[in-house]
Each structure stands twice: as structure tokens, then as C-alpha cells.
Amino acid sequence: MESIYSVPKAAIPAVGPTNPIAAYIAAFKASSNTQKMIEAGLQKYDVFRIPLLTRWHIVLSGKRYAEEIKNVQEEVLSFKEAMEEIIDTQYLIGSAAAVTRNASQIDFLARQLGPNLSEMFEALKEEVTLSSAKYIPLSEDWTSIPAYSTIVRMVSQLANCMIVGSPLCRDEGYLDLVTLFLSKYIEARRRKVAYxxxxLKGFVARNFTPIPNMVNKTAEYLRPIVEGQQKKSAHSSNDIGDDRSQTFVTWLYQELDAPERTPLRLAQRVLSMNFASIHNSAAVFTNVLYELAHEPHYFLALREEIETMVEYHGWTRDAILHMEKLDSCFKESQRMNVLGSISMNRLAMEDYSLSDGTRIPKGAFISVELLAPHQNAAIYPNPGEFRPFRFVKGAENGNANQFAFPNKDYLPFGIGKHACPGRFFASLMLKTLMAHIILTYDIKFEDDGVKSSPHWYGTFRLPNTKAVLQFRRRK
Ligand code: HEM
Known part of the structure; x- marks a missing residue:
């Protein structure tokens, strides 16, 4: 690893001082505002490094390099090793093999989700109706609801309809566990393990953080599913059972080797999938809802489209796929309200040269900056303006304009071999929920006209988590 204390080997310009001690002090001062350093770097360079508390971090301009590194082999620029460095699963979850380094569940997800989305739609629709009735009362009067936390809860029920299925996806105790997991994990890593x-990391993680206990509790929730699968296998002519529709956890059970099919090993993977899916999906949804609540006339245009499509196709996946304005609205919000300024993290496993000759040294940690491509006026006229129907361009453009289809100018899901494998599910889940909410409720901010501003945490950008929205039965 290229520690911040070592003399950097790369001839890559730095933001701020390069002397190790001064750089460490700069990293400490900027730790809550890494974004400012990135902005300063982008003013001058296409490739630069910023000091973090643990190491130098190399930032590549997305405009130029996202395409270039997107498919570089894992043995050269490793996504998995970068993830392991960021989240330390080997210590906290107890198995890097299960979660990052040899994460076969990600291949299963990529393989299974697409073909099963239509079949899954009925279950998803049911959870959309149940969760909104549970968390947003259908009252004639305005009811105030804390937006972000409510959406996290609803999205966790929907995502878990795919991950573990019902009835577990509705179980309040299980949902408490999986929604809390991300924040407890980040806190445990930041406060106890990272430094x-x-x-000693493993010892500290096992004895002084709540994570192992949370993994064990999740395993107990999964035990009945595992036992059910065992019974099915016992009665089936082949070892893996014959029931292949189902959920992420049952695909895993059927695909993994026998020693990996225990509740504990499945819990490690189920939690990692919750980690990857709930909070970013909820943040994306909240951003769209805030944009619309701020400019309610857009609700009416969307309502009209949703009603027309449902009338024509019924409440089906086809109807959702034909809601072009709704899709565009999500894409425009993702363009403007990215969840972080950098993505596509990679760890250099060997020296790597960019096309302009810049050498990324072995051991360097790199990421791609994505705010600049999203604000490129040549691609997006008036890029600072929220134009929800910017991407509605008719069927002749095929899929290319859609929310879940990334490209070099639109990077919220990454691009290339590690582009988010859950993005088509996320798109279906979030648009189905939004379509239901728009048809069912009127919505406004509690403080009329006040647009809630996002929070930056380092390079992460979260929607305002304190804002309150009001809902009433649609008039
Ligand atoms: C709108 C919500 C979501 C956003 C914005 C998002 C974004 C991302 C991004 C930026 C990456 C990394 C790409 C890279 O570095 O090249 C990623 C990876 C991943 N996402 Fe998502 N994601 C979302 C929802 C989901 C959902 C719902 C799931 C699960 C069903 C999921 C599962 C994953 C997994 C497993 C990976 C790791 C991929 C790999 O190891 O190759 N994501 N996501």
C-alpha cells in the first residue's frame, strides 16, 4: 500500500502539500470536506492525488478516463480489492471470500435478476401496496412524514422482497436489523477497525463491534428458509432442488457448494446485498421526491402518463417500462443529484499506464470523478437546471436514454464490467413505488417552497435526511 507517510512514487500532481507530515495534517483538516479538495484538483488537472488519512487517493477525471478503465482486468485494476480495502469485510463480516474477493453471489445476481424481473413484478407490486399503506396513511388531511427514514424503511421491504422474499421481508425485527446494518457497519469500521x-483488526471487530452479533441474528432469521430448502432438496431428484423462481437467498442456496449453504454463510451474503441496495436506492428515490415536491406541476404530467400506461397495459411491468417521463425524471435526478462525487474505485495490482502515459503505480487506489461529466454543457444543455423530461426522446433512441443504462457521460451506476448489477431491479422497484405514490397521494413539503439541501459527507452526498413531507389522499 502507498501510505501517506511514504514518498509517493507516482509523478501525479497533488492537491495541497506533498511532504508526508504536512499532507497528513491537510488530510486530517479536510477529512469532512474531501469534496473541496477534489474540486480544487479538477480546476487544474485530469489526474491528481489527494491525501486521505490512510493513504494517497488518485482521482481520474470521468470525462476522460471512465471509458478507459471500465473493462481493465481484475488482475490489473481490482474492484474487489478496492472494496475490501474500503469495507474490511474479512474482519467485520468474517469472510472476505464470501463478500468481496470471491463474491459468486454477484455473478448469480447479475445472471438471475434480469430473466426473473417479470416474474418478480407481482410480488414487488404487492410489497409496494403494503408498505405504502403501512408507512404513509391514506388520510383526507395532510399528514407529516419524515421523508428519508420512511423511504429507507419502504425500500428495505421492497429490496428484501427480492433478497429473502415474504413473509421475512415484512418482518419488523428483520427490517430493523438490515436497515441499521449499514450505519452500524460504517461506524464500527471508522471508529474501531480502520485505524x-x-x-489486531479481527480481534477488535469480533469483540468490540456489534457486527458479528448482527450477522448471527440475520442467520437466525434465515434458518427457516435454509431448512425449507434442505427439505426441498431431500425430496427432489437432484441435489439443488427444482424450485428456481424465487429469491436471491434461494438462488444462493441452490448455486453454492454445500459448505457454503449454512445460515451463517448465507447471512454474510444477504447482509452484503442489503448493504449494496437499500440506502443508495432510498437516497435516489428521496432525491426525486424532493425535486417533484419542490415543483409539483411535474407530478401532474407524471400522473397523466402513469394513468395512461396503466389503463393500456394494466398494472404490469410493461406499463412501468413504458413510463418514459417517469424514467427520465429518475435519470435527470441522478444526473444532478449523484450520491457521491467519485465512483469506480480500483486498486492497482500492478503498474498501469493511462493512454496519456500517466503511470498509476502498483498499490495505488484510484477512483473516477463523475460530477464534471454530469455537468457537461455540450451533452446536457443548461446542466444546472433540473429538467425532468430531458431524456424523453421517443422509442427510436432505444434504451440508451434510460435511467438504468450508464454511459461515459452518465456514471451513477459505474460502467463496464463492474457496473451495478442491481440497477435494472433498482429501476423497476423505484419506478413502481413512485408510480403508486403519485397515483395515490398528493405531496408537498411541510415548509412550503423550501427546497431541502443535500449533505456532503466526505465524497458522499446524501439527500437531506431531516426534511418532512406531507401526504394526503389524492384529491
Ligand atoms: C439506485 C440505486 C443504486 C445505485 C445508485 C447503485 C450504484 C452502484 C455503483 C456506483 C456500483 C459500483 C460500480 C463501479 O464501481 O464500477 C454498484 C455496485 C454494486 N451494486 Fe449497485 N446501486 C444501486 C442499487 C443496487 C441494488 C438494488 C442492488 C441489489 C439488487 C445493487 C447491487 C450492487 C452490487 C452487488 C454491486 C457490486 C458489483 C460488483 O462487484 O461487480 N445495487 N452499485
Whole structure:
């Protein structure tokens, strides 16, 4: 690893001081505002490095390099090793093999989700109706609801309809566990594990963080599903059972080797999938809802489209796929309200040269900056303006304009071999929920006309988590 204390080997310009001690002090001062350093770097360079508390971090301008690194082999620029460095699963979850380094569940997800989306739609629709009735009362009067936390809860029920299926996806205790997991994990890593010497990390994670206990509790929730699968296998002519529709956890059970099919090993993977899916999906949804609540006339245009499509196709996946304005609205919000300024993290496993000759040294940690491509006026006229129907261009453009189809100018899901494998599910889940909400409720901010501003945490950008929206039965 290229520590911040070492003299950097790369001839890559730095933002701020390069002397190790001064750089460490700069990293400490900027730790809550890394974004400012990135902005300063982008003013001058296409490739630069910024000091973080643990190491130098190399930032590549997305405009130029996203395409270039998107399919570089894992042995050269590793996504998995970068993830492992960021989240330390080997210590906290107890198995890097299960979660990052040899994460076969990601291949299953990529393979299984697409073909099963239509079949899954009925279950998803049911959870959309149940969760909104549970968390947003259908009252004639305006009811105030804390937006972000409510959406996190609803999205976790919907995502878990795919991950573990019903009835577990509706179980309040299970949902408490999986929605809390991300924040507890980040806190445990930041406060206890990240800065502990490697030799002690496992001990500290096991004994001084709640994560192992949360994994064990999840395993107990999964036990009945595992036992059900065992019974099915016992009665089936082949070992893996014959029931292949179902959920992420049953695909895993059927695909994994026998020693990996225990509740504990499945829990590690189920939690990692919750980690990857709930909070970013909820943040994307909240951003769209805030944009619309701020400019309610857009609700009416969307309502008209949703009603027309449902009348024509019924409440089906086809109807959702034909809602072009709704899709465009999500894409425009993702363009403007990215969840972070950098993505496509990679760890250089060997020296790598960019096309302009810049050498990325072995051991360097790199990411791609995505705010600049999203604000490129040549691609997006008036890029600072929220134009929800910017991407409605008719069927002749095929899929290319859609929310879940990334390209070099639109990077919220990454691009290339590690582009988010859950993005088509996320798109279906979030648009189905939004279509239901728009048809069912009127919505406004509690403080009329006040647009809630996002929060930056380092390079992450979250929608305002305190804002309150009001809902009433649609008039
Ligand atoms: C709108 C919500 C979502 C956003 C914005 C999002 C974004 C991303 C991004 C930026 C990456 C990394 C891409 C890269 O570095 O090249 C990623 C990876 C991933 N996402 Fe998503 N994601 C979302 C929803 C989901 C959902 C719902 C699931 C699960 C069903 C999911 C599962 C994953 C997994 C497993 C990976 C790791 C991929 C790999 O190892 O190759 N994501 N996502």
C-alpha cells in the first residue's frame, strides 16, 4: 500500500502539500470536506492525488478516463480489492471470500435478476401496496412524514422482497436489523477497525463491534428458509432442488457448494446485498421526491402518463417500462443529484499506464470523478437546471436514454464490467413505488417552497435526511 507517510512514487500532481507530515495534517483538516479538495484538483488537472488519512487517493477525471478503465482486468485494476480495502469485510463480516474477493453471489445476481424481473413484478407490486399503506396513511388531511427514514424503511421491504422474499421481508425485527446494518457497519469500521493495526483488526471487530452479533441474528432469521430448502432438496431428484423462481437467498442456496449453504454463510451474503441496495436506492428515490415536491406541476404530467400506461397495459411491468417521463425524471435526478462525487474505485495490482502515459503505480487506489461529466454543457444543455423530461426522446433512441443504462457521460451506476448489477431491479422497484405514490397521494413539503439541501459527507452526498413531507389522499 502507498501510505501517506511514504514518498509517493507516482509523478501525479497533488492537491495541497506533498511532504508526508504536512499532507497528513491537510488530510486530517479536510477529512469532512474531501469534496473541496477534489474540486480544487479538477480546476487544474485530469489526474491528481489527494491525501486521505490512510493513504494517497488518485482521482481520474470521468470525462476522460471512465471509458478507459471500465473493462481493465481484475488482475490489473481490482474492484474487489478496492472494496475490501474500503469495507474490511474479512474482519467485520468474517469472510472476505464470501463478500468481496470471491463474491459468486454477484455473478448469480447479475445472471438471475434480469430473466426473473417479470416474474418478480407481482410480488414487488404487492410489497409496494403494503408498505405504502403501512408507512404513509391514506388520510383526507395532510399528514407529516419524515421523508428519508420512511423511504429507507419502504425500500428495505421492497429490496428484501427480492433478497429473502415474504413473509421475512415484512418482518419488523428483520427490517430493523438490515436497515441499521449499514450505519452500524460504517461506524464500527471508522471508529474501531480502520485505524487499528492489521494484526489486531479481527480481534477488535469480533469483540468490540456489534457486527458479528448482527450477522448471527440475520442467520437466525434465515434458518427457516435454509431448512425449507434442505427439505426441498431431500425430496427432489437432484441435489439443488427444482424450485428456481424465487429469491436471491434461494438462488444462493441452490448455486453454492454445500459448505457454503449454512445460515451463517448465507447471512454474510444477504447482509452484503442489503448493504449494496437499500440506502443508495432510498437516497435516489428521496432525491426525486424532493425535486417533484419542490415543483409539483411535474407530478401532474407524471400522473397523466402513469394513468395512461396503466389503463393500456394494466398494472404490469410493461406499463412501468413504458413510463418514459417517469424514467427520465429518475435519470435527470441522478444526473444532478449523484450520491457521491467519485465512483469506480480500483486498486492497482500492478503498474498501469493511462493512454496519456500517466503511470498509476502498483498499490495505488484510484477512483473516477463523475460530477464534471454530469455537468457537461455540450451533452446536457443548461446542466444546472433540473429538467425532468430531458431524456424523453421517443422509442427510436432505444434504451440508451434510460435511467438504468450508464454511459461515459452518465456514471451513477459505474460502467463496464463492474457496473451495478442491481440497477435494472433498482429501476423497476423505484419506478413502481413512485408510480403508486403519485397515483395515490398528493405531496408537498411541510415548509412550503423550501427546497431541502443535500449533505456532503466526505465524497458522499446524501439527500437531506431531516426534511418532512406531507401526504394526503389524492384529491
Ligand atoms: C439506485 C440505486 C443504486 C445505485 C445508485 C447503485 C450504484 C452502484 C455503483 C456506483 C456500483 C459500483 C460500480 C463501479 O464501481 O464500477 C454498484 C455496485 C454494486 N451494486 Fe449497485 N446501486 C444501486 C442499487 C443496487 C441494488 C438494488 C442492488 C441489489 C439488487 C445493487 C447491487 C450492487 C452490487 C452487488 C454491486 C457490486 C458489483 C460488483 O462487484 O461487480 N445495487 N452499485
Amino acid at each position: 487499528t493495526p492489521a494484526i
